[in-house]
Amino acid sequence: MIKEEHEVAVLGAPQSQAPMTTTVINIPRETFVPDHIVWSLFNTIFMNWCCLGFVAFAYSVKSRDRKMVGDVVGAQSYASTAKCLNIWALVLGIFLTIGSIVLLVFVYLKAYQMALQVANNGGY
Structure with a gap:
C-alpha cells in the first residue's frame, strides 16, 4: 500500500461527535410536454372543417414556444387546448367526410x- 492509503486505513472513519450534514440539490428534470404539432398539422391539411385544425396548429405552436421559454405550466395549458381542438377536428372531420x-x-x-x-x- 502507498503511505497515504495506509494512514487512511489505520485512522479509520472520522471520530467526530457532530452529526453529519448532507446537502440535497434538486435539479429540475425536463418534463415532457407533448405539443401535438404533428397531429395539428395533419388536421390542418386533411381535416380542416370549421378551421379547427388550423386553430389547433396555432395552439400547438404556442405550446412549443412556451416550452422553449421554460414555462411548463403555460405549455401544458396550450397543449391541452390543442389536444381538445385536435380531437374535435378529427371527429368532426371523419363524420362530415363520411356524411359527404x-x-x-x-x-x-x-x-x-x-x-x-x-x-x-x-x-x-
Whole structure:
C-alpha cells in the first residue's frame, strides 16, 4: 500500500461527535410536454372543417414556444387546448367526410335512376 492509503486505513472513519450534514440539490428534470404539432398539422391539411385544425396548429405552436421559454405550466395549458381542438377536428372531420360521401352516393344513385326513367320513357 502507498503511505497515504495506509494512514487512511489505520485512522479509520472520522471520530467526530457532530452529526453529519448532507446537502440535497434538486435539479429540475425536463418534463415532457407533448405539443401535438404533428397531429395539428395533419388536421390542418386533411381535416380542416370549421378551421379547427388550423386553430389547433396555432395552439400547438404556442405550446412549443412556451416550452422553449421554460414555462411548463403555460405549455401544458396550450397543449391541452390543442389536444381538445385536435380531437374535435378529427371527429368532426371523419363524420362530415363520411356524411359527404354518403350524400354523394345517394345523389348519384338518384340521378342514375332518373336517367334510366328518361331513357325508358323515350325522352319524356
